Amino acid sequence: MLKYLIIQLDDTSTSFCHYNTSHDNPNLMPLDILKKAIRWSMVENLNVQFIYPEYTLPEEYNEAIEKINHTKIKPATYEHLSEGDIAVFNSIAETQGFDFTNGANYVIRTCKDELFKSFNDLRAILETSGRLSLVISDIQKFDKNDFSIYKSILERLAEVIRTEYVDKRHPIQFNLLTDRMMLISMNNCGAGDECITLAPNGRFYICPAFYYDNPEDNAGDIENGPDVKNQQLLKLDHAPICRHCDAFQCHRCVWLNRLTTLEVNTPSHEQCVVAHLERNASRQLLADIREAGEFIPDKDIPEIDYIDPFDLVKNKL
């Protein structure tokens, strides 16, 4: 069932996930489409997320947006960043000199090369912010050596988080390491199933990445409502590997799936191994925090003997 609508206000709206935006020229959603989308979201009782471009919107857009409860996702460089917004950095380098104490949720998009070189810069952000989500934009390029580097980076960042929780009583949320500690079931992005995107052209897409890949690959329009073809394939219960998995924090990115395996419901080896390294690092972090005293005693992350759930399925064949 649809729960969320992402409204991409402009072609140059920031990416907040794995995909890269490929449009340089501003192309703002027409105001009448925006108003129709807001009315439709009210009727459908949807949670709305607006994705902002760099520039300041015309006042009539702000008035329309404020008519509905929503979340704003903005580039961190947006001049009117305020409490409650999700602020997105397009690299770790872009975070230099930024004040992380203003109460926003932060997303940092980075590539593996930058992460491997600059992960130490995340320490100060983890020490001061309330929530940080790190998104790696080229997971599909990880190789065996990268997996071991990533594992050791997660261990180093877990030490920072343990100190924050145990010594400073600062319960920082960090998607890669603390989300799995708190979750008891899958919490994936739900693109095309629980969540749909409306692009500036007034058409729906499974997520913004599908719009950038091919604007003709749409899933209906705001005049006639969404029409997602083969929607069952986007659901967890039709994902033969993911439905047995307990890397609950994994994005289970259906766009990445299609990019790497040509099937929206089949993940790549790289996406699964990265998510399992995070899952296992979360398990160790949970144990380390508990050494200092009781901590979320009702949650558990069991030990497993595989790093890619596809191996489990293969062994059962």
Ligand code: SF4
């Ligand atoms: S780790 Fe792999 S199997 Fe598990 S949810 Fe993520 S993509 Fe699916």
